[in-house]
Amino acid sequence: MLILLNLLAGVALLVWGSHIVRTGILRVLGADLRSVLGRSTSSRWRAFLAGVGVTSLVQSSNATAVIVTSFAAQGLLPLTSGLAIMLGGDVGTALMARVLTLDLSWLSPILILFGVPLFLSRKQTRLGQVGRTLIGLGLILLALHLIVETAQPMMQGAGVRVMFGALTGDTMLDALVGAAFAMLSYSSLAAVLLTATLASSGVISLKVALCLVIGANLGSGLLALMGTLAQNAAARRLALGSLAFKLTGALLILPFAPLLARGLPVLIANPREAVVGFHVIYNTLRCCACLSLIDPVARICTRVLPDRPQPNGELRPLHLDAAALPTPTLALAHAAREVLRIGDIVRTMLDNIADLIHDNNLDKARETVRMDDDVDQLYAAVKSYLTLISREQLDEADSRRWTDIIALTINLEHAGDIIERIVGDIEEKKIAHRLSFSEEGLGELDDLQARLVSNLQLGLSVFLTNDLRCAERLLAEKERFRDLERAYSYKHLDRLAGQTLRSIETSALHLDLISDMKRLNSLFCSTAYPVLDAAGALHDTRLRKRVLDTMHVKE
Template identity: 85%
Template sequence: MLVLLNLLSGVALLVWGSHIVRTGILRVLGADLRNILSRSTGSRLKAFAAGIGVTSLVQSSNATAVIVTSFAAQGLLLLTSGLAMMLGADVGTALMARILTLDLSWVSPILIATGVPLFLSRKQTRGGQIGRTIIGLGLILLALHLIVEAAQPMMRAAGVRVMFGALTGDTVLDALVGAAFAIISYSSLASVLLTATLASSGVISLKVALCLVIGANLGSGTLAFFGTLAQNAAARRLALGSLAFKLAGALLILPFAPLLAQWLPALIANPREAVVTFHVLYNTLRCCACLALIDPMARICTRLLRERPVSTEELRPLHLDEAALATPTLALANAAREVLRIGDIIRRMLDNIGGLIHHNDVAKARETIRMDDDVDQLYTALKTYLAHISREQLDDVDSRRWTDIIALTINLEHAGDIIERIASDIEEKKIVHRLEFSAEGLGELDDLQARLAANLQLGLSVFLNNDLHCAEQLLAEKERFRDLERAYSYAHLDRLAGQTLRSIETSALHLDMLSDMKRLNSLFCSTAYPVLDAAGALHDTRLRKRTLDALHAQQ
């Protein structure tokens, strides 16, 4: 029993080490890896090579699948390019298995001794995450050594031999066991490393090992497909195509597993080397052959999974991939894309207000009011998504980004409520009574509405790029808008004193709109403050005075 527990602890350590390496690399290089994949869509060979490179770094085809399917879900990636990347990811996993099964046990204590102080001394920094990754690599190598040590006495335990003897019969059963372990451990790499180690120790036969390796590939494809079930059809097509390629490869090779188990020892005597070499050759040959079949596979997946139309009344998030929550850097990138989508809805609502100022359009007013429900729905989903991101795993930069995203989300939701109220007031006080603004009032409201739209776009740009010059420009625009609002209010009062009929009829609505537009502008310009604060610009005397004035005006 103790022998079996030692083996299981080694397996658990192997899985945990793989998880640490994957998450550590994604936290350090997550944005860079996404950029590499996004720039590699020009040709299939480039996409294939990018899949190999990224997966070799993160040591997980599942992590690469999360990134690639998120691109597909957002319409940023063609299905054919995505399938090429997924094929490259399979080859990348096989290459990493080849490297990690070399005799590197002497490196393990060096890696752990180096990584632990580096991580503990700077946990929430980039260097700390690099230290965490180094620890993970050391744990993988240590786990492989422990599994070998634990497996030696297992051959003398009759009960253990009987248990593993159940895997020596049916090739399909063995493949399913390999797939199940890959799904449970969330790592086909860990499954292959464990299989190679057990084969080298004589715990399982070479035939069983080959079937387990084939099953591990199937498990990773199944895991990726399950992860896209809640996403749109584009993401599910990509995962389905990848799984179909793996299933076809398994069906072709499994009948020959017994023959391969007989031939391989004549070429490679060491069972561990034989398993890993088979894994590399199998994935490389399968994926290269599948590259030529990408177009027909893409057509089949498109026919099988058609896009479900989503009504505007049931607007759903497009970018909030639940599978990315395990990697905070990717989750924050997804959240940032979704908040920009809310910004696009706010922009359309503002454009509708511009039309309602000129025309008494009941349908447009009610559509604008309804669009606030879309904003509220996305706001709730985004707020929940951000709450599920582990704050303890964020470094200082990502923690500030989390705060910026939630702050902008809240401000845009408030902006939607304000615009909804403006549209309601226009319908009740202007459209129902068939009133019109005076020519001068119409020009003032047009000017402020155009400035609001421009400041919203500038504010979203500042949020996206953290540009200091744009942040300073946005703060200056806020002051200019405040001055204009005050001037236009006085001008309206002058028209009332002059007994301008249209100004008298729309006075309450006009003044309310000026006040609401000022509040909207304050919300749109709020993205400038974190950028200025991070750059130290708020400590400048001139900007400090402007900021304090702006804050007092907002209150």
């Protein structure tokens, strides 16, 4: 029993080491790897080699699949290029399995010895993440050594032979077991390394090992498909095409597994080397052959998973034209138009708040919450589009405009989140209990809501025109809103002191609404600052505001 526990502990350590390496590499080189994959669409072979290189670094075709499918979901990667990258990822995983099965057990203590202090002393730096990667590599090598040492005495037990004897009957069953282990460990690399180690120890036969390897490849494809279930059709098509390649390869090679198991020892005597060599050769031949089938598979996947037209235009960007990217000024204009669409959605959400303050309309509350998903979708699209604009080609004015666009996009996304929370509070504290605000409270909330809508429109106008007078007016409106928020809070507290029943019932919600509206107003009015700052009028505006406040106090 202790020997079995040691084996399972070695497997767990192997999986954990793979996870640590993947995390460390992505944190150190994540942006660079994404950039490499994003620029690899010009050539199918270039995309294939990019997949090989990136996967060799992160040691996980699943990690590569997550990056590539996210690009496809945003419309930044053609399906054919994505499939080529995924095929390259399969080859990259096989090459790393070959490297890690070399006799490198002596390297494990060295990697851990240097990696631990490096990581603990500089966790938040890139160098600290390099230390994390070294720890992961050391744990992988240590786990493989532990599995080898544990597997030797296991073969002396009759029970162990019976347990693994269940894997020697059916090639399809063995492949399914390999797929299941790859999915459970979230790593086909870990499954292949374990299989090679068990085969070298004589725990499983070479035929079973080959079937497990084929199944592990299939399991990684299933993992990628499951990871895209919540994404759009573009991402699911990419994962489906990759799985189709792996499934086709498995169905073609599995009938020959017994023949290969008899022939491989003639060429490669060491079972461990035979398993890993088969993995490399199988994936290389399969992926190179599938490169010529990318176009028909892409067409089939598109027919199986077509793009569904959206019931409204809010979920998909309308103005982010990729053809305009080589002309930064034009691309910035398209991005600005899309940001204005986000502003229109936020305006609609604000109008719905006015209705919810008066009426307990649960359907409208839920629709308003759903609209925040539209805001998030367009926010992600605009942000991704802006990152594709070359900053080096921007002059000073365009660079400032780029900054203004991304700042407003972020502020509107934050506003959507705040409105979503406001609606959630109204639903929980007012609609669920069928409460209503007092007449005085309604009047105050209506006033603030109307000012919010007006300031949002004025803020978008300032963003569009960069008009100095409108920016000064917007900043003055921000100060006026702040004064009203304070005054209305005091009035509400006076009503509580007067024991007004409706004010008591809705007191917490009322004060939260006023506070959240103040935050929204600050976000809407923030577009004034870049205009005033560029005109050198920000200091003068604040000075003029202080003078007017002083005159008002004297009066």
